[in-house]
Amino acid sequence: MWRFAPLAAFVLTASLATSCGQPGTTAAVQSSPTPSMSFTPIPEPSPTPTPEPTPPEPEDFSLRIKTLKKSCYGSAGCNVTYSIRVTLLKEIESDDTEYQVTYKVTGGDDPEINTFTIQGTQVTFQEEEFVSTPSSSSKLKAKVVEVEES
Secondary structure (H helix, E strand, C coil): CEECCCCCCCEEEEEECCCCCCCCEEEEEECCCCCCCEECCCCCCCCCCCCCCCCCCHHHEEEEEEEEEEEECHHHCEEEEEEEEEEECCCCCCCCCEEEEEEEEECCCCCEEEEEEEECCEEECCCCEEEEECCCCCCCEEEEEEEEEC
16 A cells, blocks of 8 residues: 655745845744645556457358259259358357358258358358259258358
8 A cells, every 4th residue: 555654844934135225034934744645546457358259150150042043853853053142140250260161951862061161251152052852842951060160
């Protein structure tokens, strides 16, 4: 704790002279001591550590399928050319980190698994993908299954 010491009393002597050449008058002025004061210094705030950015989770993405081309063959099913559309539901905290996002497309003869990358708001993905479906009424759905730092 900081503490100020009291100031000692001081004496001021002034010499007063008149313009007529008369002898000067000396006066003494005495000051009373300043009372002691104490205070508690305000501590400087410690720097708040910047939290590490949290990587995105699979639920932070919404995927939909955009059908680009569909060729059906009666009871043999269809060949579908499609592309994914990515919607980011939560802002990615780090523009410097690239993430590899694995997703699964269902509704075809077999599930398809593929990946896209995202860095900040830039998404890089395969523009066209292909799948065979068991019938013309099959609906393709996509879901993110894993996100990892590249």
